Amino acid sequence: MPPADAPLTREQILVAAEDVLRRFGPAKATVVDVARALGVSHAAVYRHVANKAELRDLIIGRWLEGIMAPLRAIAARPGPAPQRLRQLFDALISVKRRRAADDPELLAAYRTLVGGAKSAVATHVDELVGLTAMVIRAGVEEGTFRKVDPVAAGRAVLSATSRFHHPAHAAEWADPAIDTAYNDVWQLMMDGLCAGQRSG
Amino acid sequence: MPPADAPLTREQILVAAEDVLRRFGPAKATVVDVARALGVSHAAVYRHVANKAELRDLIIGRWLEGIMAPLRAIAARPGPAPQRLRQLFDALISVKRRRAADDPELLAAYRTLVGGAKSAVATHVDELVGLTAMVIRAGVEEGTFRKVDPVAAGRAVLSATSRFHHPAHAAEWADPAIDTAYNDVWQLMMDGLCAGQRSG
Structure with missing residues (x-):
């Protein structure tokens, strides 16, 4: 989980997404699940990734x-x-x-x-x-x-x-x-x- | 379905098994399901096929x-x-x-x-x-x-x-x-x- 005061990076999102994918499978590779894993708001993730399709492509x-x-x-x-x-x-x-x-x-x-x-x-x-x-x-x-x-x-x-x-x-x-x-x-x-x- | 008085053939079993497979998917390709599709007893199918593994191989x-x-x-x-x-x-x-x-x-x-x-x-x-x-x-x-x-x-x-x-x-x-x-x-x-x- 990133420090609460540091800005969220795309790399942190992708590391968390890979972990979500490994632990819960492809159905869980969504912006909502990755935001939950990182303990941040959906909006914070959406600042880097437009939608689920882009998340998966990344x-x-x-x-x-x-x-x-x-x-x-x-x-x-x-x-x-x-x-x-x-x-x-x-x-x-x-x-x-x-x-x-x-x-x-x-x-x-x-x-x-x-x-x-x-x-x-x-x-x-x-x-x-x-x-x-x-x-x-x-x-x-x-x-x-x-x-x-x-x-x-x-x-x-x-x-x-x-x-x-x-x-x-x-x-x-x-x-x-x-x-x-x-x-x-x-x-x-x-x-x-x-x-x-x-x-x- | 074969005539009730004709002996069941292996070919009839395999035709029925393919139909079961197409309609219900691989989990249903069992001796029990094929017997049900043919309207015959499990024993009648077991006379031709020893078990599920042999059925699938056939x-x-x-x-x-x-x-x-x-x-x-x-x-x-x-x-x-x-x-x-x-x-x-x-x-x-x-x-x-x-x-x-x-x-x-x-x-x-x-x-x-x-x-x-x-x-x-x-x-x-x-x-x-x-x-x-x-x-x-x-x-x-x-x-x-x-x-x-x-x-x-x-x-x-x-x-x-x-x-x-x-x-x-x-x-x-x-x-x-x-x-x-x-x-x-x-x-x-x-x-x-x-x-x-x-x-x-």
């Missing part, structure tokens, strides 16, 4: 932002593009799996909210495609990847790995065969992307 | 069997493997989309049941991998595909197209961009699989 946006920061660092790193591309997707898959394993209630609550937060999710997907395209473009320029359209190929790599990072598949991630499937998909994509002689 | 198995029949025909057809592989996945995607669009309540009920019907789903996935591997093997033999491991490549193609046929993604199938994403994934995989000179 909650989802904050959750996705936590995923993106390490991925941006990998995409901006120097080094051969094929390795960086794999590191990017290993990191994406690992953060999704960790969240599914550590806090399944919160992940389930987020999945319910996501249905009503199209703009935050679209922004997230666009940025993921952008980071993937950035690494593929570097690979085309350095000659490790063929002359593909980086954005189309980036979209393809993201879609083709959905089973390994999309929360809709979280129940499959405990299957010991999931890593073999990921390696099979990766090998097939690299056979398609990589320049130079084929081994087959 | 319901899921029947639903998946309806998906597999046309796919088996495509895999067994003559013709160049790359085209047949595309037809196989076009057919898989189209039957899943049609079911999601025509009968969303039934699809949702099936998705809930699937969580408890691991063996029926595993059989379905194994057969899909098998059909895909059969077509890829033919392509390797005719020289249109590179010398890949057909089973690993089949598993990769099935995993990489999950977004387009796995019911967990049904909400995305109305997105007009979904076909572009499917074509992007397909192109990347064919670049990896196809023998001969690359265009890039």
Whole structure:
């Protein structure tokens, strides 16, 4: 709860909203419930958040932002593009799996909210495609990847790995065969992307 | 309802169970509710189905069997493997989309049941991998595909197209961009699989 005399910040609202979401589920992620959790008036929260839809978009946006920061660092790193591309997707898959394993209630609550937060999710997907395209473009320029359209190929790599990072598949991630499937998909994509002689 | 003097068949039980599932949801897919819908005793149903878990496995198995029949025909057809592989996945995607669009309540009920019907789903996935591997093997033999491991490549193609046929993604199938994403994934995989000179 914030000190009574300090002004309420948007970050405090979002931290409280995440806690409400974890403890009481997505139905309770409303301005009224978050104001109650913070011990402030509805009006104080409404000064920062116009309505329930905006609150939910902000909650989802904050959750996705936590995923993106390490991925941006990998995409901006120097080094051969094929390795960086794999590191990017290993990191994406690992953060999704960790969240599914550590806090399944919160992940389930987020999945319910996501249905009503199209703009935050679209922004997230666009940025993921952008980071993937950035690494593929570097690979085309350095000659490790063929002359593909980086954005189309980036979209393809993201879609083709959905089973390994999309929360809709979280129940499959405990299957010991999931890593073999990921390696099979990766090998097939690299056979398609990589320049130079084929081994087959 | 079957004639009172005719013996009850397993098929009648499964047709009634599907109807119960569609109308009342997955919680009602029990031996007691199916017996009530058929106007027969519980014992008459128990003669065919040992318990609720077996009933659910049979319901899921029947639903998946309806998906597999046309796919088996495509895999067994003559013709160049790359085209047949595309037809196989076009057919898989189209039957899943049609079911999601025509009968969303039934699809949702099936998705809930699937969580408890691991063996029926595993059989379905194994057969899909098998059909895909059969077509890829033919392509390797005719020289249109590179010398890949057909089973690993089949598993990769099935995993990489999950977004387009796995019911967990049904909400995305109305997105007009979904076909572009499917074509992007397909192109990347064919670049990896196809023998001969690359265009890039």
